Amino acid sequence: MAKKDYKSELKEIELGIYRQIGGEAVKKARTSVILEHLLDYALKALDSYSGTIYLYDSATKVLTFKIVKGPIAKKLKGMKMHSGHGIAGLVARTKKPYISNDLVNDKNWLGLKFGETHRNVITVPLLMKKKVIGVLQVLDTKSKKPFTKDDCKMLVSIANHFAMIMESASVVTELSSRVKEFSTLQDVGSLLISTLDQKVVRLRAMQAITRLMLAETGSLLMVDEKAGELFFEVALGDAGDTIKEIRLKIGEGIAGWVAKYGQHALVPDVLKDKRFQGKVDKKSKFRTRNMICVPVIIKGKVIGVLQAINRRHGGTFTKKDLKLFQLFSNQVAIALDNARLYEEIRETFYATSGALAEAIEKRDPYTGGHTKRVLEYSLAIARQMQVTPEFRELLKLSAVLHDIGKIGIEDRILRKQAPLNDEEAACMRQHPLYGVEILKHVPQLKDVIPGMLYHHEKPDGKGYPEGLKDADIPLTAKIISVADT
Structure with missing residues (x-):
């Protein structure tokens, strides 16, 4: 493909991707959409039928076969390998392109282990803000001709162009996520100032909060000053009614600690936290893995505690989740202090x-x-x-x-x-x-x-x-x- 042709076609594909990533149908799969386009276009540009896009996890140094095209695509897709091995691993480590037209004798080639019989390969890094986010690999031309340096330059140019598209898409995605988070905050605020019974309002607010936090369950505990205890005002989940029978002493458990000291608790593994006592788990038969717990404070005084428990899909809560949850805590506090409600939501x-x-x-x-x-x-x-x-x-x-x-x-x-x-x-x-x-x-x-x-x-x-x-x-x-x- 001539240089002018591929640059012109890249611009057409870019516009098409922008239209597609804005659509409701692919809002949860923007990266996959872009990567599919990238590999399809790379194969077309180099007259090939086989290739792979690996995604790179810098924390674990693991490469995942994300998008695979070719005879054994189904076998490879989703597989993982350490970046210390293979041509893709070498490119991820060095951030430099790699071209080989004699794979049979290439010591870095691992394809023979998977039953691949390719002869030629070009592998280039996918870079975003100078960091490796993945690797693009194209194997063999349909004409059986070896790859050239010009082919390698073209693939680098294509990879860089699509990396820019991914960066723009990721910014739009993040911004949209923030807008949606704010929308939920507004919805919770509207619920809290509605004319419905306050217990119903707080229940609905907790349901909305738990959904956005991707938590399995959540609860709102209030302080009983006379008794020096916490009681469950709202407890979601099948065991909610049972949990409401439980009272915690101020200072008891993670929630009690938060109420006593007025500080948040971000706990990735409750079994490794000395504050966790498991009293509620024993009563409810529920297993707590991780949680975020924040105080509800009005005029410097702790009047309650909010909990989000067990991040879904086996994950753990992050500092970003904590910040968002603290915003929810502020809204609950505002609802309990009606004199400041409107101004706080507006600000x-x-x-x-x-x-x-x-x-x-x-x-x-x-x-x-x-x-x-x-x-x-x-x-x-x-x-x-x-x-x-x-x-x-x-x-x-x-x-x-x-x-x-x-x-x-x-x-x-x-x-x-x-x-x-x-x-x-x-x-x-x-x-x-x-x-x-x-x-x-x-x-x-x-x-x-x-x-x-x-x-x-x-x-x-x-x-x-x-x-x-x-x-x-x-x-x-x-x-x-x-x-x-």
Whole structure:
């Protein structure tokens, strides 16, 4: 394949992948989608029918056969091998491409052990931020010709290009995850201030929290000051009613320790933690493996304890989970202190939105402070227009998130100081659409989308992305457009 042809085709494939990874059907398998495209394209470019993509775990130094094409693909897929062995292991360790046209006599080739009869191979690293995340390997050409140095250069170029796509996709995925986490926080907040009976509200909130934490079960314990004990206000799971009969002394067990000292506990293995007593497990016949436990504090005073127990799928909770769980704890505390409820939820909402905007600006240092300026100018315009408080709040959030779609733009374009060429400008004009892909899954942010999507429209219809004219452009978008000028 000629150099011009493969570079042009790479761009077409990249656009196709971006469209696909934004779809609901593949939202949980974006990496696999990209890797499938990568191997298919690499095989096509080098006129081959057999190849492998290995994923590399730097912690364990293990390579996993993630995507495999060829005669014994089913046999190899999912297998693991240490990076100290084989050609793929050598490439993972050295970060350098490897080409061999005499595999039978190549001491690094392990394929004979698996019954492979290949003669030629090119193997290149998949690098993200200079770290090895995997290895791409192509075996034999259909024409039986040996691989050349030009073939190797082409495969390196293809691998690097797809690594950039994976990096952009991972950022979008992470951002979408944060937006969804925030959406759940908002849902929990709404439950906690609803007019339903507080016991029902707390139960529903705990159910939502447990789902998002990927925990098998969870509980909310409250402090009984007179008795010096903790009692179970909410206990999920089949043994919930039995657990509610149990009381713990302040200082007893992990939950009691958290209540006594007002500190969190992130416990990856309860059997290795001296604080764990197993009293609840014995009563409920439930086996606790790991947990997060955080205090519920109001005005410096511990009034309860939140627990998330047993990360699903055999995993353990992380520091990131702990931070999220602490946010949940704060919301429960707010619900029990109604005087501060509304302000706390509102501040959490805008702080999270600001954090999303800040994530974009960190990628684009040349526009530092841009979001803050657009927000200030937008609110100044709103004051002159004497808009309603509700509209002002909508405008504020729309201004903060107006450039969220830039998270999907490549760094080489986003950080370019010189004028963009036509192709780069066309890519940049996609950022409002990327923003829609991020926000559309969050019902609470649906009213923000028009201001974000249409803030580059012009009264004469020469703006983008839809070429709307004056009367059709939402007021929030018009204000942000002026502030963004």
